[in-house]
Amino acid sequence: MNASDSDEDIYNERSALVRSESPALPSYIPDSDLTPPNGTPTKRLKAGISRRPGAAAADGGGSDPEVEAEEEELTLKYGAKHVIMLFIPVTLCMVVVVATIKSVSFYTEKTDQQLIYTPFTENTSSVGRRLLNSVLNTIIMISVIVVMTIFLVVLYKYRCYKFIHGWLILSSLMLLFWFSFMYLGEVFKTYNLAMDYPTVGVIIWNFGAVGMICIHWKGPLQLQQAYLILISALMALVFIKYLPEWSAWVILGAISVYDLVAVLSPKGPLRMLVETAQERNEPIFPALIYSSAMVWTVGMASPNETQRSEPDEEAEQSDGRAEPPSRHSRLLPEDEMEEDRGVKLGLGDFIFYSVLVGKAAATGGDWNTTLACFVAILIVCVPPWTAPPLCDLKHKQELLKTVSPAAAQRHHEHPDDSFINPDCI
Amino acid sequence: MNLERLPNEEKLSLCRKYYLGGFAFLPFLWLVNVVWFFREAFLKPSYTEQLQIKAYVKRSALGLLLWVAVLTTWITIYQHFRAEWGEVGDYLSFTIPLGIP
Numbered sequence: 001m002n003a004s005d006s007d008e009d010i011y012n013e014r015s016a017l018v019r020s021e022s023p024a025l026p027s028y029i030p031d032s033d034l035t036p037p038n039g040t041p042t043k044r045l046k047a048g049i050s051r052r053p054g055a056a057a058a059d060g061g062g063s064d065p066e067v068e069a070e071e072e073e074l075t076l077k078y079g080a081k082h083v084i085m086l087f088i089p090v091t092l093c094m095v096v097v098v099a100t101i102k103s104v105s106f107y108t109e110k111t112d113q114q115l116i117y118t119p120f121t122e123n124t125s126s127v128g129r130r131l132l133n134s135v136l137n138t139i140i141m142i143s144v145i146v147v148m149t150i151f152l153v154v155l156y157k158y159r160c161y162k163f164i165h166g167w168l169i170l171s172s173l174m175l176l177f178w179f180s181f182m183y184l185g186e187v188f189k190t191y192n193l194a195m196d197y198p199t200v201g202v203i204i205w206n207f208g209a210v211g212m213i214c215i216h217w218k219g220p221l222q223l224q225q226a227y228l229i230l231i232s233a234l235m236a237l238v239f240i241k242y243l244p245e246w247s248a249w250v251i252l253g254a255i256s257v258y259d260l261v262a263v264l265s266p267k268g269p270l271r272m273l274v275e276t277a278q279e280r281n282e283p284i285f286p287a288l289i290y291s292s293a294m295v296w297t298v299g300m301a302s303p304n305e306t307q308r309s310e311p312d313e314e315a316e317q318s319d320g321r322a323e324p325p326s327r328h329s330r331l332l333p334e335d336e337m338e339e340d341r342g343v344k345l346g347l348g349d350f351i352f353y354s355v356l357v358g359k360a361a362a363t364g365g366d367w368n369t370t371l372a373c374f375v376a377i378l379i380v381c382v383p384p385w386t387a388p389p390l391c392d393l394k395h396k397q398e399l400l401k402t403v404s405p406a407a408a409q410r411h412h413e414h415p416d417d418s419f420i421n422p423d424c425i
Numbered sequence: 426m427n428l429e430r431l432p433n434e435e436k437l438s439l440c441r442k443y444y445l446g447g448f449a450f451l452p453f454l455w456l457v458n459v460v461w462f463f464r465e466a467f468l469k470p471s472y473t474e475q476l477q478i479k480a481y482v483k484r485s486a487l488g489l490l491l492w493v494a495v496l497t498t499w500i501t502i503y504q505h506f507r508a509e510w511g512e513v514g515d516y517l518s519f520t521i522p523l524g525i526p
Contacts, residue, residue: 188520196503196517202496206453213446213454218426218439220461 083383085292086345089229090382093350094374096233097240097358106186107241108362115242117141122244134246138254141247145255149262149269157276168287172215172231176208179234215287228290232347236354240362248359255352291344353377428465436465437474444481452492455485 101107114121117140120133155164181204188195211231214224243251262268277284360373428436440462447455459482466479507514515521 185520192522192524193520194504194507194522195519196507197519198517199496199500199503200519202450206451209449209451210453210457220457221426223457224426 079383086382087378089225089290089292089345090350090353090378091374093229093233093236093354094357094377096230097236097354098361098370098374100183100187100233100237101240101358101361104186104190106190107237107358109241111241113242114244117144118243118247120247122246130246134244134250137244137247138250141251142254142258145258146262146269149273153269153273153276156273164285168285169212169216172212172287173208175231175234176211176227177204179231179238180204180207183234183237225290225292228347229350232290232350233354235347236351236358239351239355240358243355245359245363248355252352252356259348288347289344290347290350349381353381428461433472433474436462437477440465440478440481444485447485447488452489452496455489455492458482458485459489 112121112123118137119140120136122130122133124130124133152164181200184200184204210219210223211227213219214227239248259270262270263274265271273284356377357370357373361370364370431439440458443454443458443461447458462478462482466475466482469475503517507518510517
């Protein structure tokens with residue numbers, strides 16, 4: 001047991017909340033060396049992980065305040081790691097978008113062509129008219145999104161999986177082949193390179209086919225993540241190009257509001273999607289979610305959907321090291337079903353953050369604007385998705401049981417106590 | 426997909442499928458195969474299926490090298506002779522650079 005403790009061990013939700021029996025180990029954050037092994041846990045928010053030292057797991061005998069404080073500290077540490085794990089893909093996506101915007105002029109050229117979702121033009125004479133048009137465009141766009149989401153939820157509820165899969169495959173086909181073809185063409189034109197059809201054909205075919213395989217079937221995790229980031233960037237670029245200026249900003253605002261409504265309100269379509277998936281113990285479709293670890297768990301809350309993230313703990317396996325069997329046996333019985341979970345963020349979030357930053361880069365001439373937007377998004381938008389505001393009681397109960405039966409009992413009696421549950425959204 | 430978690434038969438099956446898929450003009454798939462299964466094939470202590478996985482990885486690497494050679498040759502030829510080919514060159518071209526070649 002002692003020999004295996006290191007940061008490379010499985011650090012999933014189970015082991016995070018079930019305390020190891022080994023003595024206190026120093027974490028890689030220097031100040032936590034001061035944490036007394038068996039003492040009252042502090043509430044310092046650490047940006048890294050540290051092994052929870054101390055008494056045997058889930059003994060249920062700890063005093064209530066201590067147990068609760070302990071849980072909260074674990075949760076805080078949990079959340080902090082998630083935040084950092086999401087920074088990287090979000091940053092990468094934005095970097096790709098901004099790099100393209102700054103170098104390939106195609107995506108910032110004024111065009112009169114607009115998407116059919118935004119039929120009202122912005123080339124109007126008066127400011128008022130332009131504002132009205134952009135609001136109308138937003139209304140249309142948001143209605144389309146709402147209708148599509150409801151349609152998706154209805155299909156999911158009535159188990160029309162084939163239709164949904166076909167739809168997702170079609171849309172990822174389009175993204176991977178058509179948009180990337182356009183993108184490649186524009187990049188070559190920008191750098192004034194000659195390129196022939198056979199080579200381009202081979203490149204696009206390879207890119208697209210391997211992308212489809214990785215996203216919809218099986219492939220290396222990093223490659224899948226890279227593809228998801230790339231298609232989000234492509235989508236964001238399309239939005240930046242074809243959404244008129246003011247409409248884009250109003251849409252961004254409206255989408256955020258809609259996002260909150262759809263997820264938090266009990267009848268919100270996204271919430272219903274998540275709950276249905278939970279009831280059926282199924283993962284949400286692969287093409288909609290970015291995950292830092294491939295497989296989803298069975299059972300415990302895995303709410304994944306287009307516009308949300310989930311603060312699961314990453315549980316990257318240590319490479320090449322056989323797991324000490326004793327470790328598994330100490331974890332809870334559902335361990336066989338639980339596999340690597342990771343932080344999950346809906347691709348919609350990627351796309352809209354990137355649109356924000358891309359628009360800022362396109363409109364504002366200098367880098368200060370872009371950097372400011374980027375930092376603002378990372379600070380404001382990413383942590384809330386990893387902190388779990390949503391939590392229904394059922395999951396709180398389950399999770400608490402894993403930590404300490406006493407705490408679970410206490411929660412059962414006082415269900416209204418707010419408790420941050422890392423297992424939920 | 427975490428290879429560590431798969432049983433050996435599934436690893437072999439996956440490797441084989443990637444190998445076979447690469448024949449559909451997909452050298453990238455062969456590249457992914459080589460990179461992904463490299464550790465499995467060469468750096469792990471041996472197990473029954475490892476020999477076959479090794480074979481697939483080696484063949485994928487071979488195919489990849491072949492494709493790289495062909496593509497490099499073709500691209501070199503094209504870039505060098507494009508201007509001289511006149512119409513045929515333009516017909517083949519996806520993008521034509523501006524200016525005097």
